[in-house]
Amino acid sequence: MVVTCPNCKKQHDIDEKRIPVNVKVARCRACGQRFSLYPSEKTDSPDQRPGKAPRKIGVTLSKGGVGKTTTAVNLAAGLALAGKKVLLVDTDTQGQDSYMLGTKPKAGLTELVAGELAPEEIITLAREGLWILAGGKSLAGLKRLIDRKDFGGELTLTEALAPLEDQYDYIIVDTSPGWDPLTVNVLFYIEEILTPVSLEVMALHGLLEFLKSVSTIQRYRKELALRYILPTFLDYRVKHPTDILGKLEKLYSHMLCTPIRYNVTLSEAPGYGQTIYEFAPGSNGAEDYRELIRKVADDPSLFQ
């Protein structure tokens, strides 16, 4: 029989005789989504999450400098402009998210986990509808704390955020490059992965290696699914990015987002503590990120 993944729409030809009697759920080899093999039964699609729970999206890829922070900040700010309540969580020791928004929170994720201050004193309002839970150097101590836990360390972030999360429509989590205890924590917390892929040689290799690591977590977390691949640094003047784009289209057509073009204003805005919509609202950068918001919010009428 042929089954279609509800997340990435990839079709799989499965030999029914080889499905054990009590197995009713399959996992898509392309995106990792688990889904019911039998259409009348409930699937695990994130769209079916109950009532008011927020959507939890991690912006993540092990490779550095691909546009994770730029995307996390402008995705969160754009969703807030669209009227959503958004919490942006920075899990990187570089602590760039608050800098990019021109805020200087006095505390952040480390203090929240340590329970040193009340969440209202830590989570900072950065813009209307947009709150930030800051990262920064102190996260190094948090990583050591996670490492020292005998068990359950991977749920540290989940335990800290669970009591607060129903106040938001979206929780956007920015991650550091590489793979460390906090990355694992993020993957145990979020449900949707948005992966920026910078269009350059080796981009696909980096993506596939990362997805291999993600699949080790998906064994324990069936809710975790790759939902969006976002090509970044697209420069139409160069030939090979369009080759890579073609390959991404073949492999991940349904989850592929409209690329973010190379645009210098995106690298200038942080210096002024402004989002791209504030710094250069008419730029290609602002236009491309608005398109991403429409895709993520599944609302083509936004900002039109």
Ligand SMILES: Nc1ncnc2c1ncn2[C@@H]1O[C@H](COP(=O)(O)OP(=O)(O)OP(=O)(O)O)[C@@H](O)[C@H]1O
């Ligand atoms: N589309 C773009 N066009 C031009 N410059 C960009 C674009 N996107 C991001 N930049 C710039 O590229 C640099 C790297 O981007 P960013 O910090 O978002 O990547 P990152 O993946 O978060 O990096 P890291 O892995 O170090 O956290 C930054 O200086 C940023 O301003």
Ligand SMILES: [Mg+2]
């Ligand atoms: Mg970053």
